[in-house]
Amino acid sequence: xxxxxxxxxxxxxxxxxxxxxxxxxxxxxxxxxxxxxxxxxxxxxxxxxxxxxxxxxxxxxxxxxxxxxxxxxxxxxxxxxxxxxxxxxxxxxxxxxxxxxxxxxxxxxxxxxxxxxxxxxxxxxxxxxxxxxxxxxxxxxxxxxxxxxxxxxxxxxxxxxxxxxxxxxxxxxxxxxxxxxxxxxxxxxxxxxxxxxxxxxxxxxxxxxxxxxxxxxxxxxxxxxxxxxxxxxxxxxxxxxxxxxxxxxxxxxxxxxxxxxxxxxxxxxxxxxxxxxxxxxxxxxxxxxxxxxxxxxxxxxxxxxxxxxxxxxxxxxxxxxxxxxxx
Numbered sequence: 001x002x003x004x005x006x007x008x009x010x011x012x013x014x015x016x017x018x019x020x021x022x023x024x025x026x027x028x029x030x031x032x033x034x035x036x037x038x039x040x041x042x043x044x045x046x047x048x049x050x051x052x053x054x055x056x057x058x059x060x061x062x063x064x065x066x067x068x069x070x071x072x073x074x075x076x077x078x079x080x081x082x083x084x085x086x087x088x089x090x091x092x093x094x095x096x097x098x099x100x101x102x103x104x105x106x107x108x109x110x111x112x113x114x115x116x117x118x119x120x121x122x123x124x125x126x127x128x129x130x131x132x133x134x135x136x137x138x139x140x141x142x143x144x145x146x147x148x149x150x151x152x153x154x155x156x157x158x159x160x161x162x163x164x165x166x167x168x169x170x171x172x173x174x175x176x177x178x179x180x181x182x183x184x185x186x187x188x189x190x191x192x193x194x195x196x197x198x199x200x201x202x203x204x205x206x207x208x209x210x211x212x213x214x215x216x217x218x219x220x221x222x223x224x225x226x227x228x229x230x231x232x233x234x235x236x237x238x239x240x241x242x243x244x245x246x247x248x249x250x251x252x253x254x255x256x257x258x259x260x261x262x263x264x265x266x267x268x269x270x271x272x273x274x275x276x277x278x279x280x281x282x283x284x285x286x287x288x289x290x291x292x293x294x295x296x297x298x299x300x301x302x303x304x305x306x307x308x309x310x311x312x313x314x315x316x317x318x319x320x321x322x323x324x325x326x327x
Contacts, residue, residue, distance in 0.1 A: 001080040001174050004029055008075065010139040010272070013087030013147035015157075015184075017046040017109060019175070020064050020308075022182030027068040029077050029098070037071035038145030043067065045146040048183065051265060078103040081171050082302040088114035088288040093125055096270040107131060107171035109241070111159065113204050114271070115197075115296070118162055119253045131168055132193060133159025134200035136262070137184075138269040151313030152265040156202075157186035160193030198242040198249060203262055205289045206234040208273035215278060219267030226327075233306040235259065238293050273314070281321040286314040 001024070008030035020158045030036055041063035051057055071077045079101050086094045091112060102108070109131040110117040121130040126194075131201030135157045138150030157179055161168030172188040189196055202250040209220055210230045214221055221227035232255060239251035273289075276282040290307040297304035 001025070001171070003081045003083060003175075004073070004076055004079040004093055004101045006082055006084050006130050007086035007090075008032070008069075008086070010141040010147060010275075011111075011137075012083075013044065013141055014046075014137060014139040014149045015085060015135060016067070016225050017044055017064055017082065017147060018151070018182040018184040020044070020067060020182065021046070021062070021180045022172075022178035022180065022184075024178040025077065026066075027070060028095065029070045029073050029076060029101075030295075031071055032144075033071050034052070035141070035144040036071055039067050039233070040069040042145055043084075047146075047148045049148050049150045060099070073098045073203045073213045074100040076101050079106060079108060081175070083109040083111055084117075085111060087283075088112045088117055088285050089283070091117055091120045092123075095120065104120070105129075105167055107167055109133070109159065109171070109175075111135060111157075113200065113208075114285050115201055115292040116288055122162065127163035128161070128165035129167055129241050130162045131159055131172060132162060132197060133157065133189075134197060135184075136200060136203065138266050140275070148164055150266055150269050151184070152262050152285070154185065154261060155187055158189050158193065158196035159186070160189040160191075160196075195249070198238075198245075198247045199254070199258060201289065201293075202235055202238045202242070202249065202254060203258065204271070205238050205293055205307060205310075206259070207262065208271045208284075208313055209286060209290050209307075210234060211271050212273040212277045212284070213310060213313045215274070217268055217270055217274075218263060222263045222267065222277055230306065230310075231259070234290070234310065237297070237302070237307050240302050241293050241297050241300065241304065245296065277314070277317060284314055286311055286318070290314070291321075 004027045006029045008028040047061040136152045140148045176188040236251040239249045276284045290311045293307045
């Protein structure tokens with residue numbers, strides 16, 4: 001089966017590198033021409049930056065070749081699976097732009113952070129051809145043709161069909177096999193994918209927005225009593241919204257296990273929203289993370305004051321990059 005990775009920045013390049021390591025035929029599609037040219041010419045320099053059993057970081061780097069690369073989906077041709085790794089706010093347009101890759105049996109996959117990606121896919125295609133999921137992996141694009149994965153401990157990838165079908169089952173089984181063969185602990189969640197989507201949303205809504213607002217790596221926030229309070233408040237609010245939508249997540253258990261794993265394994269990492277704001281001065285995904293949690297909370301009568309303030313702060317900052325104080 002052939003996979004097109006539509007959106008091959010940091011996360012898309014890392015996910016594609018795991019799949020390619022596992023033997024998948026991969027086409028990368030991204031407007032970043034220099035990156036596409038470099039990968040096509042020399043391959044992808046793929047580094048996994050992970051802790052060993054002694055708690056020390058041990059980088060493993062490989063040069064992966066055999067990628068097809070394109071700046072326009074029209075040049076790629078029809079594939080079996082299209083994985084979308086754009087920003088969530090770009091997904092609607094990305095689906096339209098990717099149509100030359102999509103045949104009558106192509107499965108559409110969103111591994112994008114945030115809420116509402118399932119709705120965007122199902123606006124255009126039947127649920128039986130749609131897969132959603134997410135990865136718990138720090139990612140960075142360090143230059144054209146170079147990407148770095150900083151995995152959290154334990155499970156690194158979850159995905160599943162919105163509605164089970166022969167097509168979506170076949171795609172999920174293939175992706176699980178290739179991710180695992182490539183070194184990514186991935187799981188096809190046959191019956192409960194929304195539980196895992198919401199777990200990732202809880203992590204992102206806390207670490208991304210809080211770290212971006214405070215301009216700090218994860219561990220510095222977690223080690224500060226006030227920063228940790230912000231993490232905890234955002235997590236408890238988001239878990240309450242998830243429960244109101246029928247997804248049973250206990251916030252205290254989540255703090256004790258899942259969030260602790262992130263702190264342990266990704267503490268020295270700037271989350272993607274930090275990278276967008278501090279390094280690249282880009283628009284963030286705040287509207288589909290904390291902003292969407294606030295929207296859902298208001299509709300369900302669940303208070304979300306911390307998420308609302310974080311949404312307001314991040315939105316104001318990204319609207320005023322050019323007006324910020326400069327040294």
